Ligand code: HEM
């Protein structure tokens with residue numbers, strides 16, 4: 001019986017560890033995607049280090065897309081559709097958002113870059129997607145994103161698409177939306 | 185009970201009679217029988233759902249059921265066949281045969297064994313009853329992808345999660361029992377490399393089970409908290425990612441498909457040598473092939489996700505790893521064929537099912553290889569081609585091996601020979617109808633018919649009518665099986681201890697039917 005008990009204990013330990021591993025996959029997945037830049041995930045942390053050299057030898061086309069999620073009533077679109085930049089140059093682009101409903105709504109934008117591998121090279125210094133955004137009934141606002149393309153971007157990429165999906169997160173709003181855009 | 189075992193019974197059998205015997209039993213043979221009967225019952229319940237599916241698909245347009253109910257049928261059919269029929273059937277065989285094959289008196293943890301069986305009926309009762317809830321049962325596919333199972337699922341999801349938890353706990357307990365039994369209770373002289381392959385494959389399967397069933401438990405837990413408690417593991421708005429769900433699910437899911445085939449390899453490796461009257465060719469390579477399949481099965485999960493937009497190097501990695509699995513699988517098929525080479529073969533029903541297994545499982549392996557080619561999978565993914573693939577490996581693979589095992593060991597269990605003519609009838613009806621049912625699915629799949637839909641384009645009408653007829657015939661053929669089983673349990677020609685002329689192994693040294701207690705004094709293995 002003692003013989004069985006030690007083995008059973010070990011096997012139960014494996015079971016428990018694997019249960020934990022299932023949950024550990026959640027942060028592992030995020031870290032993995034962030035480090036490798038696959039999945040088109042961009043960093044949630046503002047990029048600080050400004051690069052010195054602007055690479056004027058080549059031009060990169062940045063395409064901007066915006067998509068309100070199916071349950072999100074806001075009007076949401078980029079100010080311009082595309083922009084041609086040199087790697088290293090810092091640019092600011094505005095997204096327009098309007099809340100046409102009669103209630104205050106909080107939104108959260110989630111960025112996604114295509115092709116996925118280029119996500120590592122698109123750095124955002126400032127972005128409305130870093131925080132939740134709040135709009136009172138009938139109000140609108142311009143939401144900026146300040147970014148640059150890393151000069152280390154591999155030569156195979158000449159066009160990068162930056163897409164934002166906007167979600168209605170009013171239901172679990174913590175009351176900490178950074179830009180309290182109540183429209184004054 | 186036969187005369188040989190008579191006084192034996194008097195010493196030891198204090199088993200209560202009637203229902204109490206089955207409720208309280210800790211005997212591995214009783215528990216094995218209950219698992220097998222339960223699996224058969226689930227096979228018919230899941231099968232009748234398949235009949236509903238085929239009835240609706242018999243003609244294009246909506247005939248008999250609502251689309252939402254159709255989705256519930258595909259979902260619950262899959263869940264029941266995987267967790268209620270195939271897995272419990274293998275556990276039942278393990279309970280019956282492993283102690284007898286290694287010369288142990290019982291499973292190592294008999295009380296836990298009783299529990300692991302008896303929680304199972306409740307899991308499936310909950311799942312089946314959820315179909316009658318307002319709003320219906322689970323309808324998001326057996327793979328329960330988020331957000332279908334979170335944002336868009338109905339109120340029965342909590343019950344679904346609960347029942348999957350119970351199924352998982354049951355299989356983990358069963359797996360632990362198998363490992364401890366094999367590790368600690370082998371008869372003297374039964375060294376690792378003398379163990380029958382059925383024992384080896386189950387040993388490795390049990391490790392797969394304790395490694396991946398907890399991950400499944402984690403996945404359903406996350407679905408539960410996402411749906412009811414405001415977490416956002418799989419919700420992009422809250423910082424989660426629905427693709428993450430697929431990674432977690434398939435990290436469980438691919439090893440799971442090997443959980444459903446490795447014991448089948450063990451069964452076929454037992455049957456082929458018996459009826460070819462030759463020892464198994466390449467025993468050691470069979471053990472190593474099984475182990476390498478198990479290890480590789482952890483490295484291929486994303487072949488289910490080629491179309492999710494993974495980067496090229498990741499798709500290539502998973503494509504090559506997937507193809508690599510075909511190598512040890514090929515070794516096995518080669519060994520079975522080599523075992524039969526110049527053997528003195530006879531073709532009793534277990535052998536017929538085992539032979540059909542080898543041919544048809546290999547067809548399923550080939551369609552798997554086609555699916556593993558990333559660019560080709562962009563066309564095949566989520567079509568009936570995938571349905572054809574996994575039914576070849578699961579029905580003509582796993583299920584055929586279980587049926588073969590039942591015919592093979594039935595005389596040992598009941599003490600009677602089954603009716604050979606009825607058995608052959610069952611075999612031929614099954615073989616023909618199963619191919620009418622699943623083979624044309626390859627073609628409609630290649631032509632672009634999507635899976636999991638209640639209606640389809642007119643061009644697929646003839647093929648689908650044909651497939652449905654095959655399906656009904658296959659369903660009916662399984663009634664012959666029940667007839668054989670009942671007939672054999674009630675009587676028939678007396679079976680000898682060895683049953684089959686070419687059979688070797690400890691289980692054939694005990695009388696038929698196997699006495700309630702076997703190997704209380706361990707046998708000597710030479
Ligand atoms: C040579 C071996 C095998 C290869 C290369 C292989 C490959 C694949 C691939 C690439 C897919 C994904 C297809 C898609 O969704 O587009 C798939 C699906 C599937 N395979 Fe296999 N497979 C093999 C053996 C098996 C075995 C032995 C089983 C089970 C006993 C199995 C069960 C399944 C199941 C159930 C699915 C579908 C899951 C779902 O989406 O519902 N496969 N297989």
Ligand SMILES: [Cu+2]
Pocket residue numbers: 437438441484485487488
């Ligand atoms: Cu797989």
